[in-house]
Amino acid sequence: MQVSLTAFVTFALDYLFVTPTVQHGPGKRGLVWPYYNGGLDPGRLNDHQGTVNLIYDYETYAPPSSNGNGGLAFIGMQRCLDCDSSPISKLAARQQQLKFSTVFxxxxxxxxxISPGQAADWYKQHINPLAIKKALPAVTSSTDPGKGLSWVQQMVNACSGGCHFDYINLHWYGQNFAQFKAHINDAHSRFPHNKIVITEFALQNPPGGQADQINFFKQAFPFLDSASFVEMYFPFVATSPALFKSHDPNGAAFVGTGSTLYNNDGTISAVGQLLLKA
Known part of the structure; x- marks a missing residue:
């Protein structure tokens, strides 16, 4: 087949100057979406450039919102052994229906x-059979004996190699970035061969409110983006101050409302705007 010089040059120029697909963000960032968020739109935090690309709602049903999952990838979560809202008997069917490729x-x-041994037996029976990515239970950052990372290690020991998992799942609340970084690095040192997901994290009700949370996240996000062993992270929480205080007053008192990603009018808060920056 003969190709004219003009056609070849045109093709070459088109190839050289084609606009590549650009992902603005690191592909690790997601939304913690509470059940009471029906009037909010997760799509407001989707810039269609991959900056924020994940969402979970503690359940195996689709996120309640004004815009479904807002174009974000939904991750199912079986948050308890068997819940009225997410029955363990429906886990496999809901995964097939909603096509989520990861389960928390x-x-x-x-x-x-819930003891580590009980969790191990439950995990083998109900989670192992799912042919998708899997995270071990989400533990607190408590350093008390038998809690936090020590609980995870006890569960892994109880599994005796029989639990198939991809991720260690962490929650963290504390006083400053140095503590947070130390905790994440501690988890990595204990489980060096496993990726880590952080599915809740924020300062614990800091005196400076939103300003303190912003200063913390300005340090935390780049650290997590650059850590190759961190697969995903979800700052707490993707709701508004009013909804948080109304539906989860204990949580709002513990964390404060300065880390919420929405304002009371449904627009994106200053913390949410920070999450949208590369």
């Missing part, structure tokens, strides 16, 4: 009276 498991079992 058990929300803070180290505080909820």
């Amino acid at each position: 498991t058990l929300n803070e079992p180290d505080l909820n009276g």
